[in-house]
Amino acid sequence: MKLYKRYILYICTCFGLFLSPLCTTSAGAKDFIVVIDAGHGGHDPGALGKFSKEKTINLNVALKLGKQIKRNCPDVKVIYTRERDIFIPLDRRAEIANNAKADLFISIHTNSIANNRTAKGASTWTLGLAKSDANLEVAKRENSVILYESDYKTRYAGFNPNSAESYIIFEFMQDKYMSQSVHLASLVQKEFRQTCKRADRGVHQAGFLVLKASAMPSILVELGFISQPEEERYLNSEAGSTTLANGIFRAFLSYKREQEIRLNGSSQTPLPENTDADRAEEANADSAEPDMAQDNPAPSRETSRQPTIPANGSAKTRNHTGNASGKPTGSAAPVFKIQILTSSHLLSPNDxxxxxxKNVEHYKEGGIYKYTYGASTDYNRVLRTKREITPKFKDAFIIAFKNGKKTNVNAAIGEFKKNRNK
Known part of the structure; x- marks a missing residue:
């Protein structure tokens, strides 16, 4: 009898081992995880309008966005940093996303400018060094949330949200998710412009602590200006909050689908249906200027001097799809360029x-046209050129290509210095 029982146990064990790979594959399939962060909350009201508070607007749009994703994307797990009016420390928000191993982090906020009742429109931000005083002020306002925390000096290593010196840490920061963050931000702005009919204030960069601490592609959305009476009414209306949530949702669908196709070659995520504005802009892409090209916010990693170029005459663009460096495919030395702006559509040469x-070039990446200037294998020459055009292109930054493929700019700089010293 004992021998019989052992035989049955042996058969069951073998059968279980045979099935286990199938079960593991099914059960181990990871959902796409998005963390939606409604900025401020509890005793932190955020920006104040005439009759409303930022924290309420942010939460309303965040919950509507999450509901849209849950309803339409069964393979997506939605996590909120808050679902009610409570205070969540800034570092805890990022911790929630990191612990969940999230694929995306979307932080929702509402803008405000003191003594300015005309500012309007939506903008989307990624992590980086603020290139203007206006961008720095946005970061200061959002980071000042930490002042509500009694131990903020310890928790944030002495970071002072109101001191410009504290933001130096963002200058040399490496963000491996920058390209994906910028692309998602561009998709959000496209939807705000086309679907939501919002004034498009573009994609920008600044030193946001909540984005710095998150280990995944991350964006911070500024829905509009609570300091502007008309905007405040819109942001608090059912139609306004629903439209804004829908715009972000459509961008999310496009981003998720593109990532799946890139990784797996196919996607079950449906693209949002084209609006009339989408179709009109696509039809006119080659003959008319788009509403607005996004400023690319990726941070400059350079601190050296920079030089000179002619800035007169008509611009020319060259398509470098397939060989973005503009050099023969066999070229060994990295080619440096200054990226000056991006656009969802091809710009005309005299835009x-x-x-x-003159001699502006472009390449296409992630469905976005990216415009560059001043190609050279001499990094110092490109640095000088960048300084010359910075007054016109404040968010310009240096990128590098090797053998026709985009490469890490810091590695390219290291190779340039090594070759120069030979």
Whole structure:
């Protein structure tokens, strides 16, 4: 009898081992995880309008966005940093996303400018060094949330949200998710412009602590200006909050689908249906200027001097798809360029946003046209050129290509220095 029982146990064990790979594959399939962060909350009201508080607007849009994703994307797990009016420390928000091993982090906020009742429109931000005083002020306002925390000096290593010196830490920061963050931000702005009919204030960069601490592609959305009476009414309306949530949702769908196709070659995520504005802009892409090209916010990693170029005459663009460096495929030395702006559509050679530069080039990445200037294998020469055009293109930054493929700019700089010293 004992021998019989052992035989049955042996058969069951073998059968279980045979099935286990199938079960593991099914059960181990990871959902796409998005963390939605409604900025401020509890005793932190955020920006104040005439009759409303930022924290309420943020939460309303965040919950509507999450509901849209849950309803339409069964393979997506939605996690909120808060679902009610409570205070969550800034570092805890990022911790929630990191612990969940999230694929995306979307932080929702509402803008405000003191003594300015005309500012309007939506913007989307990624992590980086603020290139203007206006961008720095946005980061200061959002980071000042930590002042509500009694131990903020310890928790944030002495970071002072109101001191410009504290933001130096963002200058040399490496963010491996920058490209994905910028692309998602561009998709959000496209939807705000086309679907939501919002004034498009573009994609920008600044030193946000909540984005710095998150280990995944991350964006911070500024829905509009609570300091502007008309905007405040819109942001608090059912139609306004629903439209804004839908715009972010559509961008999320596009981003998720693109990532799945890139990784797996196919995707079950449906693209949002084209609006009339989408179709009109696509039809006119080659013959008319788009509403607005996004400023690319990726941070400059350079601190050296930078030089000179002619800034008059009509601009020319060259398509470098397939060989973005503009050099023969076999070229060993890295080629440096200055990325000056991006656009969801191809710009005409005399587009005013090129600001008269000659020999402007472009390449396409992630469905976005990216415009560059001043290609050279001499990094110092490109640095000098960048300084010359910075007054016209404040968010310009240096990128590098090797053998026709985009490469890490710091590695390219190291190779340039090594070759120069030979």
């Amino acid at each position: 005013k946003r090129l600001k008269g530069l």
